[in-house]
Amino acid sequence: MADVKVVVPGDAIDTHTEEEESVLRLGPGLIQQAGKVNAIAAGVLHASSDTNHFWVVGNRRRYVPAEGEPVVGVVLGRHGEGYRVDIGSAHDALLPLLAFEGATRRNKPNLAVGATVYARVSVANEMMDPELECFNSHTGKSEGYGELTQGFTFKCSLGMARRLLNAKAPVLNALGDQVPFEAAVGVNGRVWINAGAPEKTILVVNAIKNSEYLDGKQSKQMVKELLGKQ
Amino acid sequence: MVAETEPSNIETQFLLEALQRGQRTDGRGIYDYRSLKITGGSTPGLVTVQLGQTRVMARVSCAVTRPYPDRPTEGIVQFNAELSSLCAPHVDHTLRSQEVTVTRMLERVLRQSRAIDTEALCIVAGHKVWTLRVDVHILDHAGNLVDAAAIAAICALRRFRRPDVTVDGETAVIHDVRDRNPVPLSIHHTPVCVSFAFFGAGELMVLDPSLLEEQSRVSWFTVTLNAHKEVCALNKAGGVPLTHEQIKRCVQIAVAKVDEINEKIQDAVNV
Numbered sequence: 001m002a003d004v005k006v007v008v009p010g011d012a013i014d015t016h017t018e019e020e021e022s023v024l025r026l027g028p029g030l031i032q033q034a035g036k037v038n039a040i041a042a043g044v045l046h047a048s049s050d051t052n053h054f055w056v057v058g059n060r061r062r063y064v065p066a067e068g069e070p071v072v073g074v075v076l077g078r079h080g081e082g083y084r085v086d087i088g089s090a091h092d093a094l095l096p097l098l099a100f101e102g103a104t105r106r107n108k109p110n111l112a113v114g115a116t117v118y119a120r121v122s123v124a125n126e127m128m129d130p131e132l133e134c135f136n137s138h139t140g141k142s143e144g145y146g147e148l149t150q151g152f153t154f155k156c157s158l159g160m161a162r163r164l165l166n167a168k169a170p171v172l173n174a175l176g177d178q179v180p181f182e183a184a185v186g187v188n189g190r191v192w193i194n195a196g197a198p199e200k201t202i203l204v205v206n207a208i209k210n211s212e213y214l215d216g217k218q219s220k221q222m223v224k225e226l227l228g229k230q
Numbered sequence: 231m232v233a234e235t236e237p238s239n240i241e242t243q244f245l246l247e248a249l250q251r252g253q254r255t256d257g258r259g260i261y262d263y264r265s266l267k268i269t270g271g272s273t274p275g276l277v278t279v280q281l282g283q284t285r286v287m288a289r290v291s292c293a294v295t296r297p298y299p300d301r302p303t304e305g306i307v308q309f310n311a312e313l314s315s316l317c318a319p320h321v322d323h324t325l326r327s328q329e330v331t332v333t334r335m336l337e338r339v340l341r342q343s344r345a346i347d348t349e350a351l352c353i354v355a356g357h358k359v360w361t362l363r364v365d366v367h368i369l370d371h372a373g374n375l376v377d378a379a380a381i382a383a384i385c386a387l388r389r390f391r392r393p394d395v396t397v398d399g400e401t402a403v404i405h406d407v408r409d410r411n412p413v414p415l416s417i418h419h420t421p422v423c424v425s426f427a428f429f430g431a432g433e434l435m436v437l438d439p440s441l442l443e444e445q446s447r448v449s450w451f452t453v454t455l456n457a458h459k460e461v462c463a464l465n466k467a468g469g470v471p472l473t474h475e476q477i478k479r480c481v482q483i484a485v486a487k488v489d490e491i492n493e494k495i496q497d498a499v500n501v
Contacts, residue, residue, distance in 0.1 A: 074238040114239040152244040152255065192240075198248040206257045 007039040007056060015054055027055025059159035063088045063188035065124035070145075070165075072153060072186030073132065075115045083111055085119070088155075088188045091129045095119060099133035101142035109134075109147075116148045116192065118184045148184060151194030152201050158189050160212050170216035174223040175204055203227075242446045249434045256282075256440055261483055263438045266491065268385055268498035274412075275390035277498070279382040282440065283372035285317075288382035289365045290390040294404065297352070297359040305351020305359040309336040311366040311379060318371035318441070328375065332366065335376045335465065336383055339421050339454045340364075343462035346387065347416035353395055353402045360392060362415070373441040376452055380423040381495065388417055388499040419456040421463075422491050424484035426451045432470040437483065451477070453484035457492045 007013070007029075015024055015037050026032060029041030039045070043058025065071070065087065073085035073093060082096040095117065097108045111117065119132035134145040156164075163169055164185045172183065181195035181204050191208065195201040207226050211219040237245075245255055252260060264282025271277060275290035297304060311332035340346060351360040364386065366379045391412035394405045427439035428449035436443055444450075449469030454462040461481060466472065 112239065114236065114242075116238045116240050149240065150244075151240060153238060153241060198244065198251055199253055201244070202248060202253055202255060202257055205255070 005045040006043070007045050008042045009040050011039045013037040013039055013045065013054065022052050025051065025053040027053060029056025029058060030054055057159075059157050061155075061157050061189055062090075063158060065089050065093065065121050065130040065188075067121055067124045069121045069187045070185070071119055071121060071132070071188040072148070072184060072190040072192055073117050073119060073188075075111050075113055075117065077113055085117060085132060087121075087130070087132070087186070088190065089130060093119075093121070093130040093132050095132040095134065099135060099137075100146065101135045101140060111147060116153060118145050118148055118186070118192065120145055144184070148192050148194075151182070151192055152205055153190055153192045154205050154209065156189055156191060156209065156212065158187065161185055161187050161189050161191065164191060164208070171208055171211040171214075171219040171223060174220045175207055178223075178227050179204060237442055237445050241442060245442060245446050246429060246434070249429055249436070254436060254440075255442060260435065261437045261487075263487065263490070264440075266381070266494050268381065268494055270385075270389055270498060275386050277382050277386040277389060278369075279378050279385070281374060281378040281381075281438070283370055284374060284378050285368075285370035286375065286378040286382045287367045287369055288379070288386035289367075290386045291363050291365070292360050292390075292392045293363070294353065294358055295361040296357065297355075302356040303352045304348040306361040307341055307346055307348065307351075308361065308363050309333050309340070309366070309383070310363070311336065311368065311375075313368045313371065313375075317368045328371075331467075332368070332375050332379050335423065335452065336364065336366065336379060338463050338465065339380050339423055340383060340387070343419075343421050343454065343456075345384070345417060345419055345421050345456075345462075347418055350416035353397060353404075354400060357400070358402055362387075362390075371441065373439050373444045374425055377423045377425050377438065380421070380454070381491065384417075384420050384422070385495055385498050387415055388420070388495075390415055419458065419460075419462075420492065420495060421454050421456045422488050422495070424453045424455070424480075424487055424491075426453075426480050426483075428470060428472065428476075432472055432476070435476070435480075437487070451480055453481050455481075455484055455488055457488065459485050459488070 030037055031040055039056055041056045041058045043056045045056055047054050071087045073087040076084040076086050082094045085093045085095050087093050100109045119134045121130055122133040123131035136143045179195055179200050181193055184192040193201055193204050195204050207223050210222055214222055267280040269278050278287045311329050313329050353359055364383050366383055368375055391414055393407055394410040394413050396403045426435055426437055427443050427447040428435050432449055452465040
């Protein structure tokens, strides 16, 4: 891999290529100002030469909602025809009462204040409050979304949450080999874990928290040591 | 959303369930302190304390002022704690209650326990005294601000050096720090706070609560003592009542813990 280029907001980016005529695609973290390309996010600059695509991969903890993403939220209250849910973004999200599997006018869900839900962002733009749904609106099935009972939730950085969403995440696999557990990962940096007994859940939660700055091999080693102490 | 949010139901439920089995959510034992790190800053009188993820910075400064009319031979010590929005997502700059709690605790722990010799701060009785200002900034709020702030404040006071003064009758000459070495403050003893949180009906107890534990607690109790194992203050403000056995037990635990904390403080101030 070529040398890693770390950029900070304000850096000018060199997007010079051999084919002058091709369209330049700017991904997250870059904007075009007066004919020049500048970085507006801190992170590592990635470039894909064949599609002429540039973007910045950075890590942060504040979530900006985007459509289609799975999130873990906490119900703040009932608001008319829906629930107000805190997903860690600047504005609370709205979860309509009918956005659940099998919900009808007669059969509505009953979530308590403080309940935790796993939902999908259905509407997210800068002009409206974000909206969630707890089912797949095309099939009508819950597909894993809905209320989360039991277990424990914790917060992590957004980059960590995305790594955990990968089914091959080393720390989750290393843990799963020894300790059976369920997990719901929200890209808003919140993760729900249920491993049955509290000791096991605490173990899994702390192992995942510890693996933030470790690579695959180190994660496996860390999990081995943690489980060895039990 | 940036507002005072309470923890979710499963978090509080899980916390209680785990505590009933003697476990804490971060894997600590019930009587375990988080790792404590004290670092001095570039100027004497500036100290940063890290207790787990909680980070607090204390800064001591001084100025010459008139004394209070009813206390002409004593200097003045002022405490000020600040929580800015950067320390935790739910902190709003208009939420003053946490700042007041920390400031009051510092006043009790350091001023009312007579840890600082205020008479030594007098320059010319009735006219000129030193006013010390201890500013505590909370940089990261991960629970137990009081203990961290108290350690930061006392370390900053012990590391602080004030300008030297020569008094000739009614006139005083304050020497510039470049001409004469600044002198330390006169501190009688080093008080340390040890905080406990209670859960359930008051029967479950932890030491050094994390943020989640602080948000779910039903009662809160702080023991302040110094290195000589003298109890300087006991503080319980509201919450579920505690029995005297529980209070005694807390004091015993605090006595056991104060040695470790004091060792770290000594390392930081004897530089």
